[in-house]
Amino acid sequence: MEFGYRIKKEWLLDDEVTFLNHGSFGATPIKVIEAKEEIERRLEREPLSFFEGEYPYLLKDAITKLANFTGAKPGDIVLVENATTGINTVLHSLEKELKPGDEIITPNHVYQGVRNTIKYFAERTGAKAIEIDIPFPVVDNKLIIEKITVKINDRTKILIVDHVSSPTALVFPIKELIDLCRSKGIITIIDGAHAPGMTDLNLDELGADFYTGNCHKWMFAPKGCAFLWVSEKWQNKINPLTISLFYGKSYQEEFAWTGTKNPSPWLGLSSAIGFYNLLNFVKVREYNHKLVCDATELICSELKIPVHTNNEMLGFMSSISLPVRLEPNEHITIDLRNHFMKEYKIELAFHNNNGNLLFRISSQVYNEIEDYKKLVIAMKDFKEKNKK
Structure with a gap:
């Protein structure tokens, strides 16, 4: 396909609007919307057969394709509604790991929703929320690494950092930061809200403890499709925010079913990845x-x-x-x-x-x-x- 105005017909975007804000919510291609709607029609034609028969296989297919796209093992990935849910899921599960005086550190380029989440869990646990002042403009990754390094101390428990910052649009040097934290026994949670589809992801090589990313922004998936990647050593300690039928089963089983909901945004991911690969x-x-x-x-x-x-x-x-x-x-x-x-x-x-x-x-x-x-x-x- 030829890029530019000729390809815009693949979206429902208003021709009267100069759309320079794909980053906020993404824009789903027509073909992906149609695939999502077809899944919904199949669900409504025979709900029981769909949920008990088709759904597990379609979900596995979507996760497998996503794992290939992001350089991960399929067993390390679960789907969630958005990256904010991913961050909340991890901090909720890690709440028992936090003690009064522990520090959760994050750069001041953090997304406001995540800032609020950190504040909430710090208040619940007695931990301290520490924002690291990283100036903007910034033209050197070394400055970012130095600013974060000097804030790390014996009380630092968790680093939460954007892969791509929402307010400043900077691509952070997360591999270096992950390696730094691993050497000091600090848990890393990467907010990859903007990264999938924008950066060349290889989650296995990055080696974070947790990574969450949106698929509805730069991967063209329907709204309400995101993922949480959890390193193997943490998977038995992570639960979805909603506990349901498969509590106590495997990591992926718990997240696959948290009650009745419309799974078409998740299952439409396969079509979105197919569209992206076509481009x-x-x-x-x-x-x-x-x-x-x-x-x-x-x-x-x-x-x-x-x-x-x-x-x-x-x-x-x-x-x-x-x-x-x-x-x-x-x-x-x-x-x-x-x-x-x-x-x-x-x-x-x-x-x-x-x-x-x-x-x-x-x-x-x-x-x-x-x-x-x-x-x-x-x-x-x-x-x-x-x-x-």
């Missing part, structure tokens, strides 16, 4: 990475904004400082998103990163550089109208 992972990665790097250079040059990182630390997203000074408030990121949709028909993500307002662009195979030229025009207009 070719290497070609997708080359196209999207080059496009986001070219777009970042274009935007920063035209708006006279410093580039915040180097190309090696970008995947398919890039976060750039807003070209006008605004006073942050609780609703400003939502207000900015709504404003750019209403005034310019451009879909963007906005983040308040420790007081620094950023807009985040995404690149996907249906985008072209012309999309970002439209954004430059809109940003110049916005800047002119908000001069102080």
Whole structure:
């Protein structure tokens, strides 16, 4: 398939909107939606036969394909609804491992939902939630490793770190951080919400204790499809958030059935991986990475904004400082998103990163550089109208 505007017909995206925010929720291709809907029809035609007959085999097929895609053993992976559920699942199961005074550390580039989860479990256990200040802009992975290393001490129990940061879009040096923590006996939990489909994952080689990732963002799966990878040594200590019929059985059996729900987002994963493979992972990665790097250079040059990182630390997203000074408030990121949709028909993500307002662009195979030229025009207009 030829990338760019010609392939956009494979999605239901509004032609009137310049869609530069694949990163927030993804966009599911029409063929994958149709496969998901066909699964739902089969379920509703004969629910008992589906759940007791087809479902276990379809689930196994989806997990096997996912394991091949992510460089994992099928037995180490279970499916969950989203990466936030994955993080909550792990911390809930590890609650008994935490004692008062233990430290859960994470960089301050953390996703807000995970920040709240860490705070919640720290309050429940008496552990301390420690955020490590990593400046942004940052152009060197060594700085990230150094900042985290100096915060590690005898009380450090868990490191939770993004593979790809949501607010700043940086690809973190997780292999080096995992190796560092393993040498010091620290548990590693990787929030890979944005990584599957963006980075060349090999979960077995990474060697984390826990890794959770979304499939609905960059893997094209239906919404409500994510995974949790657990290293073998921890699998007998991890349970789903909802305990049901298979409590006390195997790790995968417990997660496969947590009560009646619509499994079509999980089972639609096989179609999503098939669609991705049709596009070719290497070609997708080359196209999207080059496009986001070219777009970042274009935007920063035209708006006279410093580039915040180097190309090696970008995947398919890039976060750039807003070209006008605004006073942050609780609703400003939502207000900015709504404003750019209403005034310019451009879909963007906005983040308040420790007081620094950023807009985040995404690149996907249906985008072209012309999309970002439209954004430059809109940003110049916005800047002119908000001069102080």
